[in-house]
Amino acid sequence: MPRSDSDIATLEDPATVTGRDKAPAAARQADDDVVIRARGVTVAFGGKKVLDDLSLDVRRGEILGFVGPSGAGKSVLLRTILGLNAKDAGTIEVFGIDYDRASDRERLSVERRWGVLFQHGALFSALTVRENIEVPMKEYLDLSPKLMHELAMLKIDLVGLAPDAADKYPSELSGGMIKRAALARALALDPEIVFLDEPTSGLDPIGAADFDQLIMTLRDTLGLSVYMVTHDLDSLFQACDRIAVLGERKVLVEGPLAKMLDYDHPWVKSYFHGKRARTIVTNDAKPARPTPFDGAA
Numbered sequence: 001m002p003r004s005d006s007d008i009a010t011l012e013d014p015a016t017v018t019g020r021d022k023a024p025a026a027a028r029q030a031d032d033d034v035v036i037r038a039r040g041v042t043v044a045f046g047g048k049k050v051l052d053d054l055s056l057d058v059r060r061g062e063i064l065g066f067v068g069p070s071g072a073g074k075s076v077l078l079r080t081i082l083g084l085n086a087k088d089a090g091t092i093e094v095f096g097i098d099y100d101r102a103s104d105r106e107r108l109s110v111e112r113r114w115g116v117l118f119q120h121g122a123l124f125s126a127l128t129v130r131e132n133i134e135v136p137m138k139e140y141l142d143l144s145p146k147l148m149h150e151l152a153m154l155k156i157d158l159v160g161l162a163p164d165a166a167d168k169y170p171s172e173l174s175g176g177m178i179k180r181a182a183l184a185r186a187l188a189l190d191p192e193i194v195f196l197d198e199p200t201s202g203l204d205p206i207g208a209a210d211f212d213q214l215i216m217t218l219r220d221t222l223g224l225s226v227y228m229v230t231h232d233l234d235s236l237f238q239a240c241d242r243i244a245v246l247g248e249r250k251v252l253v254e255g256p257l258a259k260m261l262d263y264d265h266p267w268v269k270s271y272f273h274g275k276r277a278r279t280i281v282t283n284d285a286k287p288a289r290p291t292p293f294d295g296a297a
C-alpha cells in the first residue's frame, strides 16, 4: 500500500487485523515476543507477483537468517517491511504497529526503533565514519554536537573499531571496517531490531566469523533482534537462532536449523545438504571457519 496522507488512519486494534490475530488473549500475550509479524503479504511489479500471501514472524532477541534463491524476493521483502516498497495485499506489523495504518508520529517512532545495514554498507563517501554515525542522530534526535560526538565514539567502540577510525573516510577503510562502521550507524539510535542485508558478503572467512560473533554478542548483551538476509551458510549454521527460507513467492519453511535439515523440498535439500553445507555439518564439533581464537594456546 503506498504511503500517502490518505493512508494515515488511527491504528486499528491489532487483534482485529488478521484471522490469526483473532486468537484468545492468552495466545496474544505470547505473541508479544514477536517484533515483526507479516501476514498475507503480496507484492507485484507490473502484474508479476514476487511475493504471494507470505507470512513470517521475527521474534524478540533472535537472530533470524533469511535465505532463498537469487531473485526470490529477499530484498523486496526487506524493502517492503521498511515501507520502501508498496504492498498489493497483506499486513506487516512492526512492534505491533501496522506501518501502513500508522500516523506520521507512529511511523517515526517505529523508524527510531530499527536500524538498517544495507548491502555494501551504503556509507556516505563524503562523510567520515563519525559523521556517518551522526546522520541518523541528526535526523531523529535533538542532541548537542558534543553529545552526538560522544555517542558516535561509543558506537565505534561497540562494533570493535579503533577510535582513530572515527575520522577516516569510507575509502580509507577495509571491507570489514566498512561493515562495522555501517553497523555502528545502524546502531546509532539504540534500535531494538537491526536489518542486515548480506552482512558478511565480500569478507574473508575470519572477517566473516568475526562479524557473526559481533552480531551474536550484540544479541546477547543488548537483547537485539536481528533480521539477516544472507547466502552465508556459516552464518546460518553458527549465528542464526532460526532460519526462514523464501521460495515459490512465500516462506517455505521457518524454524531452527534442524527443521531445515529435515525439510523435504528440492531447493532446501540441495542448499542445506549440498557439498558446502556437508563440510560445515561434519565439522560441527569446531567452528567451520577459523576464528581469531583458533591456534591460541
Ligand SMILES: Nc1ncnc2c1ncn2[C@@H]1O[C@H](COP(=O)(O)OP(=O)(O)OP(=O)(O)O)[C@@H](O)[C@H]1O
Pocket: 045, 050, 068, 069, 070, 071, 072, 073, 074, 075, 076, 077
Ligand atoms: N522495483 C522493482 N521493479 C520491478 N521488479 C523488481 C523491483 N525490485 C525487484 N524486482 C524484481 O523482483 C524479483 C526479486 O528481486 P530481489 O532483489 O528481491 O531478489 P533477491 O532474493 O534479493 O535476490 P539476490 O539474492 O540475488 O539478492 C526480481 O525478479 C527483481 O527483478
